[in-house]
Amino acid sequence: MDPAVRLASTIADPLVSQLLLPVEATPDNAQTEDELLARLVSFRGAAPPLSYESLLSLAGELVALTASGYRLPPQDETPVAGVLSRTLWIIGELDTTDVQAIRLGPQDFARKLRSTVPGADRELSSDAAWFHDRLLVTVCLHLLHHLIRRSPRLAERMPERAHRIRQLIDLNDVEAVRGRPEPSAIDARFEARYVRSVAEQYNRVTIYGIDLPNPNSPDSWSLDATYLSLSAEFDNPEERTEATPPRPDGDSGEPVLSADRALGGHERVLLRGVAGSGKTTLVQWLAVSTARDALPPELASLRGRIPLVLPVRRFAREGFPAPDDFLSAIRHPLAGEAPDGWAARVLAEERGLLLVDGIDEAPESERTALRGRLRRLMRIYSGNFCLVTARPSAVEPNWLADEGFDELALAPMNRDQVAAFITAWHAAAGDDEGKDHRRLDDYRDRLLASIPLYRELRGLATNPLMCGLICALNRDRSGSLPQGRKELYEAAMEMLLQRRDPERRVLYADAVKLQRGARERLLRKLAYRMLVDRRVELSMDEALAEIARQLPAIPSTSGQGSPEDIFNHLLLRTGLLREQSDHSVEFVHRTVQDYLAAKESVEQGAFDLLLAHAHEAEWEEVIRMAVAHARPGECAKLLGGLLAPGRTGMQRNRRRLLAAACLEHVTELDPDTHSRIRRETRHMVRPTTLEAARSLGWVGPIVLEMLPDPTRVTDREAHRLAVTVTRINDDAAIHYLAQLRNRASLELRAELARGWHNFDTDRYAEEIIGHLDPEGLYFPVSDRFELAALRKLGGRSRVQIVGHFTPDELLEGLAHDQLTHLWLAYDLGVPMGWLASFPQLTTLRVNPRLPRVSGVPDGIRILS
Structure with a gap:
């Protein structure tokens, strides 16, 4: 039976929970075996907390909350409440256990209750009896859900049934919200306050490294004044495999685009970027721009949405929150004032802008569960925009592809x-x-x-x-x-x-006088504590407790003050710690935490700890920095441990590639370990897929010494090698790529052209761009240096504009008598009549995410 009478869980939970005794009050509350429901209900026993009269009143509330939405006549409400109370009362007389009830599910459990009190509804009208039966199913659904939440053993014993009940709760919540014709006035008033708070909260950005001379100076600046639009490129290898030939007009794949505007036309995006690449700042810009209704035309589809910023670090240990817990999970200052069910209603009405920042901030062991909850959320609440950010290797390719997420990678700054x-x-x-x-x-x-x-x-x-x-x-x-x-x-x-x-002559800011060694040691201890606990923030109490624990071992802190005094000194005087509005503490950037934790790991000789987690993406930076800090013998132990047997599959491959990547940080290493790394990773540098080729690029310049001879590979393998090498910012990479420049493959030539922005402009133009066969190839131009370099080469017939330019700059930089095909990835914001200055121009390609162009001269065809 479908629970067609809907009751949102935010409303039902406080009422249905009264049907059960609190966990601490249940007999034998350890609950290691199946429990009779008759022993758990609150309205049976010698002195029940809930009398029958109270149960009748509770049933009346449940009926009143749903009756108006289903046109139950007022005169039928009291009789229905009476039948519902008698039906629920029978739970205290059954020999059904909690496990049996979960296995039955809400429909069959409701059917069992009705069959135990036959004829209870004989005096109800047919419509009232229909209403009662379906309301009973809904109450049973919420009751079973409450049983699962209060007793984790039930979910462990019956994971599929527990998952199904949670799914039914979500579906019920969505339908309950959709049954409301318009958002209430209470919701509207709260939303107005909420979006103002979002615009205020996220319109501040720290430009890392500003050396402020005293604590009264500002530590952040307006996002409006300092926001830098970075570049990104879509990375969907499933859409373009090696077996898929390029388009006849020379389409060489998605261009590099402005990251914020690249989101236009996409409802779900997974954004990858290295530490410090600007992922969080992009999230802030989206939140503020949406809250202010100040989005560019490319993102018009986001207007009117409610930004919900969810930094994963805030709930990494507790798991992905349910909608009604969004604000409390991130400790938003308005969390306690949100109307019940507000976030769920926003999502059900398809008005949400979900910004899930930092998947890599969750331990790798928790990411599968986090993904499962996010996937479930997106399936239940379809129609909402969702952006998820992560470090490049934190999750595997296509991590959310089955939920329709496109993958976007932040490009290095040009x-x-x-x-x-x-x-x-x-x-x-x-x-x-x-x-x-x-x-x-x-x-x-x-x-x-x-x-x-x-x-x-x-x-x-x-x-x-x-x-x-x-x-x-x-x-x-x-x-x-x-x-x-x-x-x-x-x-x-x-x-x-x-x-x-x-x-800076700041000598008397506080009474604590610590030198660099003591300051750094205490900060290292905090960073190491976060590393071991797999966290990126500590509560104030935890931070103070850690400081207090370490002070006796640091003589120079003696007599300097209490742990609170020492902590405040570190917070105000070092510029490396940041206190959040809820008084939790974090480092100003994850990379700083990783650097300090790595140094402390080496100091403590915690190499076994590092090696135990070496295959996990969030430990990569720590291990690289640990190798840089380690003495020669310690370095050999770390690198040898990365190559040790015992791991299989991706874990084994990741550890070996990490060993190769660490070589660039080594100051001294015995030749045997160096040769072993080279020997055991050599076979891994012939990638067979584009995903593997991209991943190989992060290893760094050491890969160039192990790659095969580029003159002895097929065009397909040459293309994969180019994908790898164009991601290695090193002079030697240009030498390697130069050996591929004369091949005819359009796919390979396009990859070589796309790699231009990663290298010195003039040298790459001279050694690569100038030698590529221009037939069918669009040459990408991302900045003024590249535009000038291409002009110096005599121009090209096909040019792809992937950077911000004005028409005047293009008129000056492009070769007028050469250009036949122009591809625009950016909206120039003006009519296109200036294209008449290019007499040979026949084709204008426009990115489909851009607004429709106007004023294009006759004779020029437009493709999108």
């Missing part, structure tokens, strides 16, 4: 974006209380000039996190920058933990 970030950083720094504001323009200009000249610097400045760190160190060292990632972080620790206050 030179225009790096320049824009550096400019914004120095503009923001001009508002702090530093004494060097007159020199900021000089620091900015020197840094802008240095990045194209130095390969190591150019390779590091590919995302906002590293760009911010480079800016801060450049300012701190008056233009003298360290080389290498480990050296950058070591210099940052020195700047923030030792030199920051004395050099």
Whole structure:
């Protein structure tokens, strides 16, 4: 029997829960065996908490809550309530156990109750009897759901039945909400307050590494003033396999697009990006822009939606929350004021904008359950936009593909974006209380000039996190920058933990006087605690307890104050910790936490712990940094452990590739271990799929030494090798790719052209772009440097515009007598009459996510 009389769980739970004794009050509350329901109900026994009169009143409330929606005549409400109370009363006389009730399910359990009180409804009209029977099924559904929630053993013994009951609850909730004609005035008033709070809460962004001289200076800036639109590309290998030939017009796949606008036309997206690449900032921009109704035309489909930002770190240990727990799970300040069932109603009405940030923040062992809950949510509440973010290797390819999620990968910042970030950083720094504001323009200009000249610097400045760190160190060292990632972080620790206050003459901010060693050691202990506990934040009590536990072992902290004093000193004076509105504590960025935890792991010799988790994506950065910190013998132990037998499949492959990736961080390693890594990973560098080719690229430059001779492979394998090598930002990669440049395969040539933005513009143009056969090939242009380089090569007949340009810039940069095919991935925002300046132009391709173009001259066909 279908529970056609719906009652939302947010309304039903408080009432139905009264039918059962609290867990602590049930006999033998350990509940290791099947329990008779008669012993669990609250209205039977010597002195029952719920009398029959109270049960009758409760039944009356259940009827009253549903009667109006199903046009039950008022005169029938009291008789139906009487029959419902007598039917529920019989639960206390049955010999049915909780396990048997769950196995029966709501329909059969309701049927069993009715059959035990035959004729109870004989005085009801046929419509009232129909209403009673279906309301009884709904009450039984909520009762069984309550049994499962209060006794986990039931779900463990009968996972399929428990899953089905939870699914029925979700379906019931959706239908109950959809039965409401319009959102209530209470909902509307709350939503107005909520979206204002979202716009206020997320319209602040930290430009990492701004070295503030005292705690009264701002630690964040307006998102409006500092937001940088990054680039991204869709990565759906299932849609374009090697057996699928390119289109005749030279379509070489999705172009690199502005990440925020690339979301247009997609309802569900999984966004991948390395640490610090800007995933969270994009989430903030979407939330704020939607809350303010200030979205660009490409994202018009999101207008009017309610942004629900769900940072996974907030509920990583508890599991993905149900809709009605969204706000409380993330500890939103308005959580206690939300109307009952509000979030579920938003989703049921298909008005939600779900922003699930940081799948990698959940332990790998919990991600399957998290995905299951998210998949279930999207199936129940279809029609809502959902963006999920993760680090690249945190989840396997197509992790959510069966739920219709497209995959989008954030691309490294190009030179225009790096320049824009550096400019914004120095503009923001001009508002702090530093004494060097007159020199900021000089620091900015020197840094802008240095990045194209130095390969190591150019390779590091590919995302906002590293760009911010480079800016801060450049300012701190008056233009003298360290080389290498480990050296950058070591210099940052020195700047923030030792030199920051004395050099700014901040000497009396508090009574605690700690040097860098003590500060760093305490921060390392906090980071290590988070690593071991697999968390990215601690409650204030947990942080203070950890500080108190460590203080006796650090003599220099003696007499400096209480654990609270020491903690506040670290929070205010180092710039590495951040306190949330709910007083939980986290590091300013996950990468900082990983760096400090790695150093502490080596200090404690916790190599077995690192090796036990080496195949898990969230431990990769920690292990890389641990190798960089380790002494030669320790380094050999770590790397040897990565190669040790005992793992199979993907775990074994991931550990071996991680060993190869760690070689770039090694300062000293015995030749035998080095040779063993090379030997055991050599067979892994001939990827057989595009997914494997992309994954291989993250290993880094060491892969180039192990790849096969590019002159001795087929075109198909050459294409996969190009996919790998174009993702390795190293001069040697250009040399390898140059050996593929003369092949005829359009798919291979397109991949080589797409890789341009990852390398030095002029050198890549000279050694790769200038040698590619232009037949049928669109040449991508993402910034002004590439536009100028292509012009210097004489122009090309087919050009793909994948960066922000004005018509004037394109008129100046494109070869007028060469251009026959133009592909626009961005909306230029003006009529296209300027294309008349290209007499040979025959075809204009427009990304389908862009608004319709206008003013295109006659004779130019438009493709989308």
